[in-house]
Amino acid sequence: MPSGFDIESAFIRLREVMTAYPQAAMFQLAEDGYDSPFEQLVACIISIRTYDEVSLPMSRQLFARANTAQAMSELPAKEIARLIAKSTFADRKGEQILAIAQTIVQDHNGKLPCDETVMLSFKGVGPKCANLALGIACEQPSISCASRYVP
Secondary structure (H helix, E strand, O other): OOOOOOHHHHHHHHHHHHOOOOOOHHHHHHHOOOOOHHHHHHHHHHHOOOOHHHHHHHHHHHHHHOOOHHHHHOOOHHHHHHHOOOOOOHHHHHHHHHHHHHHHHHHHOOOOOOOHHHHHOOOOOOHHHHHHHHHHHOOOOOOOOOOOOOO
């Protein structure tokens, strides 16, 4: 009689195999200390249609300059775009990130709440970015997210 499938052993094996690969950018950023809902949402926006090899250093470069909604809201959109220039659609993302930062400062006292409805209310933020930010920064279980831009 065949024995049942041991899911715990399967996860142990998967974790062992996966150690050879780099973490996805947003998880690496969280491990590096960029783990606030705002930072994770911005990092996800930067990563849209951009490979992790590009989005990770672009996120780090932006966050070295401004990693809070207040600090980001004080930068011109063109400066944000310059800091993330190697990401796809950097000019548009710069405008979007600035608008989100300004809204967070104005409507939420500078702190992005762990609230899917709030995140989805921002122009250009869909379920993927909202749920990734909630899952990583807020430790809220959410839908599975996949990206073809992770190597």
